[in-house]
Amino acid sequence: MTVHDQHLSRRSLLKGAGALVIGLHLPQAARAQSGAGAAFRPGGNATFAPNAFVRVAPDSTITVLIKHIEFGQGPFTGLATLVAEEMDADWSQMRSEHAPADVKLYANLAFGVQGTGGSTAIANSWEQMRKAGATARAMLVQAAAQAWTVPASEIKVEAGVLSHGSGKQGRFGEFAEAASKLAVPENVPLKPASAYRLIGKEGAVKRLDSADKSRGKAEFTIDIHAPNMLTVVVARPPRFGGKVASFDAAEALKVKGVVDVKQIGSGVAVYADGMWPALKGREALKVTWDESAAEKRGSRELIAEYRALARQKGVVAGSHGDAEAVLAKAGTVIEAEFVFPYLAHAPMEPLDGYLQWDGSEALARFGSQFQTTEHMTIATVLGLPPEKVRLETMLAGGSFGRRAQVSQHLAAELAMVAKAIGPNRPVKLVWTREDDLSGGYYRPLFVHRLRGAVKDGKITAWADSIVGQSFFLGTPFEAMVVKNGIDATSVEGANELFYEIADFHCEVNNPKVGVPTLWWRSVGHTHTAYAVECFIDELLQAAGQDPVAGRLALMNRHPRAVGVLKAVAELAKWNGSGPVDGRARGVAVVESFGSFVAQIAEVSLGSDGEPKVHKVWCAVDCGVAVNPDIIRAQMEGGIGFGLGHALYGEITLDQGRPVQANFDTYRSLRIHEMPEVEVAIINSTEAPTGVGEPGVPPIGPAVANALARLGQPRPRQLPMVGGTV
Amino acid sequence: MVSLKVNGRTHSVDVDDDTPLLWAIRDNLGLTGTKFGCGVAQCGACTVFMDGKPLRSCVTPVSAVGDSEITTIEAISGKEADAVQAAWTARDVPQCGYCQSGQVMSAVALLTENKKPTDRDIDLAMNGNLCRCATYVRIRAAIHDAARTLEG
Numbered sequence: 089m090t091v092h093d094q095h096l097s098r099r100s101l102l103k104g105a106g107a108l109v110i111g112l113h114l115p116q117a118a119r120a121q122s123g124a125g126a127a128f129r130p131g132g133n134a135t136f137a138p139n140a141f142v143r144v145a146p147d148s149t150i151t152v153l154i155k156h157i158e159f160g161q162g163p164f165t166g167l168a169t170l171v172a173e174e175m176d177a178d179w180s181q182m183r184s185e186h187a188p189a190d191v192k193l194y195a196n197l198a199f200g201v202q203g204t205g206g207s208t209a210i211a212n213s214w215e216q217m218r219k220a221g222a223t224a225r226a227m228l229v230q231a232a233a234q235a236w237t238v239p240a241s242e243i244k245v246e247a248g249v250l251s252h253g254s255g256k257q258g259r260f261g262e263f264a265e266a267a268s269k270l271a272v273p274e275n276v277p278l279k280p281a282s283a284y285r286l287i288g289k290e291g292a293v294k295r296l297d298s299a300d301k302s303r304g305k306a307e308f309t310i311d312i313h314a315p316n317m318l319t320v321v322v323a324r325p326p327r328f329g330g331k332v333a334s335f336d337a338a339e340a341l342k343v344k345g346v347v348d349v350k351q352i353g354s355g356v357a358v359y360a361d362g363m364w365p366a367l368k369g370r371e372a373l374k375v376t377w378d379e380s381a382a383e384k385r386g387s388r389e390l391i392a393e394y395r396a397l398a399r400q401k402g403v404v405a406g407s408h409g410d411a412e413a414v415l416a417k418a419g420t421v422i423e424a425e426f427v428f429p430y431l432a433h434a435p436m437e438p439l440d441g442y443l444q445w446d447g448s449e450a451l452a453r454f455g456s457q458f459q460t461t462e463h464m465t466i467a468t469v470l471g472l473p474p475e476k477v478r479l480e481t482m483l484a485g486g487s488f489g490r491r492a493q494v495s496q497h498l499a500a501e502l503a504m505v506a507k508a509i510g511p512n513r514p515v516k517l518v519w520t521r522e523d524d525l526s527g528g529y530y531r532p533l534f535v536h537r538l539r540g541a542v543k544d545g546k547i548t549a550w551a552d553s554i555v556g557q558s559f560f561l562g563t564p565f566e567a568m569v570v571k572n573g574i575d576a577t578s579v580e581g582a583n584e585l586f587y588e589i590a591d592f593h594c595e596v597n598n599p600k601v602g603v604p605t606l607w608w609r610s611v612g613h614t615h616t617a618y619a620v621e622c623f624i625d626e627l628l629q630a631a632g633q634d635p636v637a638g639r640l641a642l643m644n645r646h647p648r649a650v651g652v653l654k655a656v657a658e659l660a661k662w663n664g665s666g667p668v669d670g671r672a673r674g675v676a677v678v679e680s681f682g683s684f685v686a687q688i689a690e691v692s693l694g695s696d697g698e699p700k701v702h703k704v705w706c707a708v709d710c711g712v713a714v715n716p717d718i719i720r721a722q723m724e725g726g727i728g729f730g731l732g733h734a735l736y737g738e739i740t741l742d743q744g745r746p747v748q749a750n751f752d753t754y755r756s757l758r759i760h761e762m763p764e765v766e767v768a769i770i771n772s773t774e775a776p777t778g779v780g781e782p783g784v785p786p787i788g789p790a791v792a793n794a795l796a797r798l799g800q801p802r803p804r805q806l807p808m809v810g811g812t813v
Numbered sequence: 814m815v816s817l818k819v820n821g822r823t824h825s826v827d828v829d830d831d832t833p834l835l836w837a838i839r840d841n842l843g844l845t846g847t848k849f850g851c852g853v854a855q856c857g858a859c860t861v862f863m864d865g866k867p868l869r870s871c872v873t874p875v876s877a878v879g880d881s882e883i884t885t886i887e888a889i890s891g892k893e894a895d896a897v898q899a900a901w902t903a904r905d906v907p908q909c910g911y912c913q914s915g916q917v918m919s920a921v922a923l924l925t926e927n928k929k930p931t932d933r934d935i936d937l938a939m940n941g942n943l944c945r946c947a948t949y950v951r952i953r954a955a956i957h958d959a960a961r962t963l964e965g
Contacts, residue, residue, distance in 0.1 A: 160908030301910030304846020304886030485911025728947020760936035
């Protein structure tokens with residue numbers, strides 16, 4: 089067990105989700121989905137399908153059915169790498185496509201249901217996909233052995249070519265049909281790591297989706313067109329918790345191209361024969377909202393309430409020694425209160441979904457991140473047995489947590505929109521950017537109140553009081569996920585530290601607020617890493633210690649954290665924080681989702697007073713590095729994502745209404761603000777862990793810690809630039 | 814009815830004059846490589862060429878296009894386009910890929926004007942294109958790669 093149990097929170101949630109769904113629907117669903125999977129011909133014209141994941145076609149192409157949604161983090165390439173390695177395939181043979189929704193075949197082994205999250209794609213597929221590949225290879229070898237009447241043990245496979253010492257050779261496709269008639273062997277041995285040709289090898293593998301994505305050919309949900317299809321936008325309440333009181337569609341219906349207007353659970357839906365008439369129709373629609381139950385507090389009020397709550401007793405999330413006693417006796421208590429705003433995920437492709445049904449059968453196509461529960465939700469809303477509903481996962485233009493919906497609200501809205509207009513009118517539901525940014529499901533607003541004491545160059549006490557919404561309290565998952573009053577997603581990264589401090593205490597308060605919130609790339613670590621890594625740096629500074637050496641002295645029991653911190657210091661040629669020539673360096677080290685990442689940021693103050701981040705050095709230990717270049721890409725992207733939000737990102741509520749509605753006010757990192765990034769990947773034989781999220785948490789505190797060495801205060805309230813509260 | 818010249822062909826499109834070019838291209842002509850990201854010219858996902866110059870199609874009504882030639886990601890060609898798309902693939906620039914049509918269009922426009930852009934030139938030409946995956950490090954590297962290819 090590591091300090092911050094990697095995906096405890098998400099695992100338990102999804103296990104919870106599985107239990108919930110299975111309890112309600114599963115026996116029927118399992119039958120159904122397998123049937124749907126058979127009707128759909130994944131892998132096209134493949135003739136050899138040894139298991140749920142591998143399809144070999146006569147032309148020797150190998151299609152890997154990917155159970156995880158591809159939204160940039162790389163499972164199309166990563167999972168195909170695992171299969172190709174064990175098959176001894178040539179990379180040029182490999183293809184990937186999304187697996188259909190089928191919980192029996194395609195469950196995330198960390199969750200028990202089909203779904204993506206917690207940076208688990210590689211981790212939970214590591215054995216499963218290698219076994220799938222090894223089994224396929226064994227059967228192709230057996231088929232060749234029979235055809236050539238030679239012992240299977242004498243057949244070699246290299247770069248997709250089977251060969252025998254007698255001179256016989258052939259490609260996989262030639263044996264696909266014969267292999268399909270063989271019994272599937274069990275317990276086929278896997279390669280030793282020393283035999284890997286693709287896993288961990290620089291340049292051996294390229295992303296399978298780059299070419300299409302560079303040519304506008306990749307198909308996303310928003311690109312779906314079908315005969316007779318209607319485009320739908322929904323007018324939703326301006327405050328969270330509002331409801332439709334009444335509406336007048338007369339003007340909307342006069343707009344050319346508007347076909348119908350219907351009230352649904354989430355608002356009023358406008359149906360049109362294209363996006364522009366739908367938007368004009370919505371503009372012309374008159375809706376009166378009932379806001380009697382709506383949340384009307386603004387960010388300012390919430391922050392004041394949270395600050396007060398941070399001074400009251402909370403639920404103890406972690407404690408040893410007696411921090412209060414030490415703080416009471418300390419000569420000087422160092423205090424820092426950090427405020428984190430609501431944040432939107434703002435994936436480039438806003439939420440959307442396509443659904444067609446004829447009253448008895450349905451096909452849903454969208455960027456589904458929790459296929460099992462979304463499939464069930466659609467079936468339930470349409471009143472169809474689950475076996476009559478097919479769900480195809482589409483490529484999605486980002487997610488960052490937004491598509492992993494505890495509430496299932498998108499799937500439910502999609503089905504409601506289809507149901508309201510009736511059968512035989514395919515619908516494409518599209519959210520605009522304004523719908524997205526004003527639509528809630530934010531990273532929750534959080535306050536951390538930290539107090540610490542330093543004596544004789546040593547940190548003697550640490551107390552953290554955390555306040556913020558839990559996105560499980562008040563949901564059906566509460567009983568399953570919130571244990572002893574602790575929602576792990578609120579405190580992960582803060583209730584246990586790498587740093588050995590004799591007297592330690594961490595408490596949490598989860599106030600109820602009517603703003604829908606959700607996990608956001610790296611979840612609790614989005615705020616805990618900032619609070620912890622800024623505060624440890626501040627205490628070390630007070631103790632007169634170097635940020636790197638001081639940390640290392642406190643984390644002896646965490647060799648992998650030590651490893652990345654030492655590696656990043658070496659990569660950056662760390663020689664203190666500076667500043668040198670107006671540039672200072674700040675450091676942070678974080679474990680999240682079982683991966684360890686340390687970053688050093690080199691920062692100056694621009695002429696406009698804004699922090700300018702010139703370069704970031706990053707060391708990552710994610711166990712076996714399956715695809716080094718994708719790991720680098722996720723570190724680069726995680727740094728950019730984390731930096732953009734630390735510097736500029738905030739959703740502010742004014743009397744309950746979100747203020748930022750588009751990218752003009754929800755400032756997002758742009759190319760000229762992106763630092764140079766250099767990544768070192770730790771060589772490891774540990775089982776692989778994820779990289780989609782762990783690049784995010786360290787960058788904010790690394791920048792803040794650099795600012796502190798430039799004589800600036802560490803920003804206590806995010807964003808660092810242009811905050812409006 | 815509005816007449817639009819898109820990718821070398823003239824189309825008659827039955828939309829209101831105020832319809833943004835983006836939606837006419839996507840919904841009426843079925844060319845979906847050009848993406849919707851913001852609708853207010855803040856993200857660049859909708860970038861097309863009008864007479865060879867980059868244009869945000871989400872805020873350009875079809876009535877403003879007139880006789881101009883529109884080119885979308887589906888039809889870009891020539892040595893700059895080839896160099897950019899090859900560099901994008903070789904560097905594995907895309908992650909989610911949704912913004913990349915717009916990124917590629919802006920990069921092709923830059924290299925068409927400026928065969929050897931500096932980092933500063935890249936900042937100026939590309940800072941209207943948002944990428945929420947933050948693939949910027951590779952976008953910059955791929956533009957330099959493409960420039961080297963064009964140099965021969």
